[in-house]
Amino acid sequence: xxxxxxxxxxxxxxxxxxxxxxxxxxxxxxxxxxxxxxxxxxxxxxxxxxxxxxxxxxxxxxxxxxxxxxxxxxxxxxxxxxxxxxxxxxxxxxxxxxxxxxxxxxxxxxxxxxxxxxxxxxxxxxxxxxxxxxxxxxxxxxxxxxxxxxxxxxxxxxxxxxxxxxxxxxxxxxxxxxxxxxxxxxxxxxxxxxxxxxxxxxxxxxxxxxxxxxxxxxxxxxxxxxxxxxxxxxxxxxxxxxxxxxxxxxxxxxxxxxxxxxxxxxxxxxxxxxxxxxxxxxxxxxxxxxxxxxxxxxxxxxxxxxxxxxxxxxxxxxxxxxxxxxxxxxxxxxxxxxxxxxxxxxxxxxxxxxxxxxxxxxxxxxxxxxxxxxxxxxxxxxxxxxxxxxxxxxxxxxxxxxxxxxxxxxx
Amino acid sequence: xxxxxxxxxxxxxxxxxxxxxxxxxxxxxxxxxxxxxxxxxxxxxxxxxxxxxxxxxxxxxxxxxxxxxxxxxxxxxxxxxxxxxxxxxxxxxxxxxxxxxxxxxxxxxxxxxxxxxxxxxxxxxxxxxxxxxxxxxxxxxxxxxxxxxxxxxxxxxxxxxxxxxxxxxxxxxxxxxxxxxxxxxxxxxxxxxxxxxxxxxxxxxxxxxxxxxxxxxxxxxxxxxxxxxxxxxxxxxxxxxxxxxxxxxxxxxxxxxxxxxxxxxxxxxxxxxxxxxxxxxxxxxxxxxxxxxxxxxxxxxxxxxxxxxxxxxxxxxxxxxxxxx
Numbered sequence: 044x045x046x047x048x049x050x051x052x053x054x055x056x057x058x059x060x061x062x063x064x065x066x067x068x069x070x071x072x073x074x075x076x077x078x079x080x081x082x083x084x085x086x087x088x089x090x091x092x093x094x095x096x097x098x099x100x101x102x103x104x105x106x107x108x109x110x111x112x113x114x115x116x117x118x119x120x121x122x123x124x125x126x127x128x129x130x131x132x133x134x135x136x137x138x139x140x141x142x143x144x145x146x147x148x149x150x151x152x153x154x155x156x157x158x159x160x161x162x163x164x165x166x167x168x169x170x171x172x173x174x175x176x177x178x179x180x181x182x183x184x185x186x187x188x189x190x191x192x193x194x195x196x197x198x199x200x201x202x203x204x205x206x207x208x209x210x211x212x213x214x215x216x217x218x219x220x221x222x223x224x225x226x227x228x229x230x231x232x233x234x235x236x237x238x239x240x241x242x243x244x245x246x247x248x249x250x251x252x253x254x255x256x257x258x259x260x261x262x263x264x265x266x267x268x269x270x271x272x273x274x275x276x277x278x279x280x281x282x283x284x285x286x287x288x289x290x291x292x293x294x295x296x297x298x299x300x301x302x303x304x305x306x307x308x309x310x311x312x313x314x315x316x317x318x319x320x321x322x323x324x325x326x327x328x329x330x331x332x333x334x335x336x337x338x339x340x341x342x343x344x345x346x347x348x349x350x351x352x353x354x355x356x357x358x359x360x361x362x363x364x365x366x367x368x369x370x371x372x373x374x375x376x377x378x379x380x381x382x383x384x385x386x387x388x389x390x391x392x393x394x395x396x397x398x399x400x401x402x403x404x405x406x407x408x409x410x411x412x413x414x415x416x417x418x419x420x421x422x423x424x425x426x427x428x429x430x431x432x433x434x435x436x437x438x439x440x441x442x443x444x445x446x447x448x449x450x451x452x453x454x
Numbered sequence: 455x456x457x458x459x460x461x462x463x464x465x466x467x468x469x470x471x472x473x474x475x476x477x478x479x480x481x482x483x484x485x486x487x488x489x490x491x492x493x494x495x496x497x498x499x500x501x502x503x504x505x506x507x508x509x510x511x512x513x514x515x516x517x518x519x520x521x522x523x524x525x526x527x528x529x530x531x532x533x534x535x536x537x538x539x540x541x542x543x544x545x546x547x548x549x550x551x552x553x554x555x556x557x558x559x560x561x562x563x564x565x566x567x568x569x570x571x572x573x574x575x576x577x578x579x580x581x582x583x584x585x586x587x588x589x590x591x592x593x594x595x596x597x598x599x600x601x602x603x604x605x606x607x608x609x610x611x612x613x614x615x616x617x618x619x620x621x622x623x624x625x626x627x628x629x630x631x632x633x634x635x636x637x638x639x640x641x642x643x644x645x646x647x648x649x650x651x652x653x654x655x656x657x658x659x660x661x662x663x664x665x666x667x668x669x670x671x672x673x674x675x676x677x678x679x680x681x682x683x684x685x686x687x688x689x690x691x692x693x694x695x696x697x698x699x700x701x702x703x704x705x706x707x708x709x710x711x712x713x714x715x716x717x718x719x720x721x722x723x724x725x726x727x728x729x730x731x732x733x734x735x736x737x738x739x740x741x742x743x744x745x746x747x748x749x750x751x752x753x754x755x756x757x758x759x760x761x762x763x764x765x766x767x768x769x770x771x772x773x774x775x776x777x778x779x
Contacts, residue, residue: 200739
């Protein structure tokens with residue numbers, strides 16, 4: 044039976060994906076679980092596995108051309124079965140349900156995603172251009188969206204493409220002729236797909252979610268000394284970081300304040316049973332927020348192991364796609380960059396994000412006496428649609444208390 | 455090379471047939487002593503006699519039916535339907551008999567019948583006398599539909615029609631009888647299914663036929679002053695249809711405008727537009743446009759009638775809009 048393969052949804056905000064490379068050609072046999080294509084999303088390039096065996100009968104999505112999620116990209120049939128006459132535009136029938144699972148195969152991620160694949164010049168359907176203009180553009184590799192139309196109603200006509208083609212090779216020669224050096228023009232740097240994704244997500248968040256912020260000083264003195272003691276018992280490669288303590292404290296606090304682990308869904312809150320904490324990791328290409336799943340069931344040391352693994356694999360570009368698609372809360376820690384405090388943008392559809400600065404020795408007053416303490420400023424950004432200020436304060440104070448009495452993090 | 459009128463060209467064509475082949479005869483309303491409603495057969499009755507120039511009763515069905523029978527029996531009838539409007543009374547004879555008999559008799563009979571008739575508006579003769587049904591007949595397999603626009607084409611095409619063994623609707627335009635033009639000397643012929651480029655141009659192709667050829671040539675003349683070079687293709691026959699010449703021209707100019715006198719909806723121009731977009735799609739620099747008659751019965755009032763059918767100004771306007779000028 045023919046199975047339609049559709050562009051999988053590989054992240055909550057994924058709207059489209061691009062097949063970067065087909066590993067198989069039309070007519071090739073494919074085994075279940077075999078990688079048939081590399082699909083680039085906003086964040087990563089993912090190996091896409093066949094979820095059924097057969098023959099790759101038809102490739103619909105051309106390499107380099109973005110395809111909306113759910114649209115047909117290929118058809119797999121039985122070895123001797125011809126291509127069905129009618130292919131569903133959406134893979135609603137039959138094959139689409141497994142597609143969602145197929146979206147979570149062993150995958151390759153991230154570093155590759157930063158170098159955007161140059162798509163073949165495609166003519167978007169909404170560009171008004173005459174048939175011959177389209178044909179010329181296709182033949183000469185001209186992106187019609189860059190051509191200004193002079194025909195009736197702004198239609199791009201033949202001569203527009205021809206004059207565009209003429210102007211193009213001449214362009215680089217121009218600066219050489221410039222005698223009185225003109226003011227240098229601003230350089231144009233194209234956005235990587237990751238940069239585009241970050242732009243979109245942060246704007247969406249700021250537009251949709253009314254942020255408010257509560258900040259507290261956390262006395263990390265005892266937490267730091269506990270961490271030192273723990274690390275003395277652990278081999279170097281398993282050491283617990285300050286961030287791990289914050290993750291653990293947040294996980295415990297989220298268990299007690301489940302609203303902050305929820306998603307706002309218009310007319311209701313989706314209370315997420317699992318506490319999956321995303322940690323913001325700065326890569327040269329941009330920010331990614333992979334998550335540690337099931338934090339409610341993980342010990343501090345397990346969290347430390349998991350976060351070290353995430354950071355290592357984020358840097359080597361081998362994160363799995365599901366590792367950044369299912370988070371419920373996130374933490375951004377700019378302490379290593381020596382800032383005291385900052386406010387973060389909520390990562391949708393989360394309800395809140397915790398932003399922490401560095402741990403800094405500061406004079407404090409304890410029972411009327413000056414003392415030196417290790418203070419860390421923590422700022423919680425909260426979506427006001429989910430929770431009010433008092434609730435955010437209680438949640439933040441919960442985290443503070445846990446960090447200030449850190450033995451409870453070991454329970 | 456002589457300069458003669460369209461009327462004289464048709465008249466000459468008929469005379470040649472009568473003179474050269476005794477099987478040819480004419481039949482129609484008032485074609486005898488009266489000389490025909492458009493004076494095409496003036497003097498014929500006296501010259502060739504009532505056996506070969508036969509006045510008929512006022513019955514188009516009988517005229518065509520008798521012609522079909524005579525043709526099946528081996529004669530070469532040339533019948534006249536005074537105007538194409540009255541051909542509706544004979545449409546069963548034309549479509550179900552003349553056009554079908556060769557096919558339905560398995561080739562035992564053929565119908566070498568020429569039906570001459572007169573099409574078109576512009577003579578202020580009212581809604582029932584001003585229609586252009588040649589496009590209808592062009593949709594019937596088994597018929598040839600010939601729509602000459604000049605004296606030369608009328609004569610040359612009629613000479614080719616005489617050689618056909620299948621029925622022809624030879625459609626003359628009511629306003630063209632006085633039109634004069636050069637006609638080559640000698641027995642030249644123009645084959646059916648061969649369009650002619652009546653004016654060369656490189657910016658846009660007008661595809662048209664019959665009197666609209668002259669309307670379009672006048673529009674082209676106006677536009678030339680504005681620097682727009684219009685190519686005018688005269689189809690000359692609607693069936694068979696020469697799309698090769700049309701497509702060749704459109705590939706050069708990248709634009710096509712189809713002009714016809716009949717109302718736009720369902721008009722023959724739609725067939726041309728459809729074939730152009732199919733055959734020349736990758737060469738088009740804009741949509742195939744159409745100029746046609748308005749969706750009204752042709753008014754009797756002269757000023758209103760002029761508004762109902764295409765004129766050079768409308769054609770020129772359409773081309774300016776099409777080219778964005």
